Amino acid sequence: MxxxxxxxxxxxxxxxxxxxxxxxxxxxxxxxxxxxxxxxxxxxxxxxxxxxxxxxxxxxxxxxxxxxxxxxxxxxxxxxxxxxxxxxxxxxxxxxxxxxxxxxxxxxxxxxxxxxxxxxxxxxxxxxxxxxxxxxxxPGISSVQALAAAHKLPLNAIGHSILITTGRRLATGVPDGVDAVVVMLDDGNALSTVKGDFEVFWGAYIGTPQEILISGKISDVMETIARARYDARKANGWIMDTYLLRRPVRE
Ligand SMILES: C[S@@+](CC[C@H](N)C(=O)[O-])C[C@H]1O[C@@H](n2cnc3c(N)ncnc32)[C@H](O)[C@@H]1O
Missing domain, CATH: 3.40.1010.10 (Tetrapyrrole methylase, N-terminal domain)
Known part of the structure; x- marks a missing residue:
């Protein structure tokens, strides 16, 4: 046996x-x-x-x-x-x-x-x-699927692809031609390095009673996310967050 x-x-x-x-x-x-x-x-x-x-x-x-x-x-x-x-x-x-x-x-x-x-x-x-x-x-439900469901979003624009990457890699820039990026394992510093006209759909503790969701134009919500992240980490002693960055696409 x-x-x-x-x-x-x-x-x-x-x-x-x-x-x-x-x-x-x-x-x-x-x-x-x-x-x-x-x-x-x-x-x-x-x-x-x-x-x-x-x-x-x-x-x-x-x-x-x-x-x-x-x-x-x-x-x-x-x-x-x-x-x-x-x-x-x-x-x-x-x-x-x-x-x-x-x-x-x-x-x-x-x-x-x-x-x-x-x-x-x-x-x-x-x-x-x-x-x-x-x-x-x-197989299990990943944070990527849980994020999409929480924000009621399809991840990809019609006929387009998605990149799934880490905060470490995002910090080196969004590759040319990529218009939807899901970011995991961000230690809290990568989002602030993003340049360009992205919308962000952010989620922390997704699926748990502490779930926090924030979305909007990156320039409008960046500070709100940074503050929410800082406060939640302080209150809970840990944080896990995942987000989708999406260039506005007309469908
Ligand atoms: C080591 S990876 C594990 C990923 C996991 N295997 C999955 O399928 O989602 C840990 C990362 O997953 C994401 N993550 C896991 N649980 C999460 C949750 N409840 N809310 C938001 N992000 C989560 C975060 O980006 C975190 O840094």
Whole structure:
């Protein structure tokens, strides 16, 4: 028998984001691995625990583990690679020691596992290093979909494309020819670097009771967003925001 690992997308904070497929997967799990990502992220661990309390079998074991921080200084790609190596070792140890040969374990991934999340890459590394297990991926509602729904928006203009990128990359400029950009992982500084005639559709804590939505011409709402972001981060101790930048397009 082989171990089975389920990678389950759980949406971005609203328990109602959980799909029927995700609920079935939670019920199959013998072990759920819950990451502790450090101070300020307790709320995210709490959402995961609450979902488990509602949906897993009584016999299911919860295994919490501390996630090491990525080295902030140095070349970005090199530090990410070193961090993934460290995470692979940690995940491999968890699978070897906490999951019996014929058991099913689950990692609950915020949003969807395909978008700015490394769980799938880490499992690939562990398999390449020789640990044998089957794995399945259950898609989840990502912050991008949740943002579009919250603002009641189609992301793309008719026949146009969308770029999904990070705050780090946005800070180097919106590429020519791109008229819709979804930005994730902004540490708070990238939006103020945007030049041009964009509309912005911003959302923080989307899907949760603290949700904040602001939209308008970037020059009109930039300050309001910066202030809302600062105040909310101070009040909650953490923030996650995503936004769409769109050049006005007549449809
Ligand atoms: C590490 S990425 C994870 C993305 C996730 N896999 C997804 O599908 O949305 C974290 C980023 O997702 C976005 N995000 C996640 N949850 C969010 C939420 N509830 N509201 C707004 N943005 C969110 C933010 O841009 C945050 O910096």
């Amino acid at each position: 082989k171990r089975t690992v389920l990678v389950i997308g759980i949406g971005v904070g609203n328990p109602d984001h959980l799909t029927l497929q995700a609920i079935d997967a939670l019920r199959r799990a013998d072990v759920i691995f819950i990451p502790n990502k450090g101070r300020g992220k307790d709320e995210l661990a709490r959402v995961r625990r609450d979902l488990c309390e509602r949906f897993v079998r009584a016999s299911c074991r919860m295994v919490e583990f501390d996630v090491p921080r990525r080295e902030a200084a140095g070349d970005y790609c090199a530090t990410v690679d070193a961090w993934h190596e460290q995470l692979s070792g940690l995940h491999a140890r968890l699978l070897r020691t906490e999951l019996g040969e014929n058991e099913c374990g689950a990692f609950l991934v915020w949003g969807d596992p395909s978008l700015y999340d490394s769980t799938l890459r880490i499992l690939d590394r562990i398999q390449a290093a020789g640990l044998k297990f089957d794995f399945e991926v259950v």
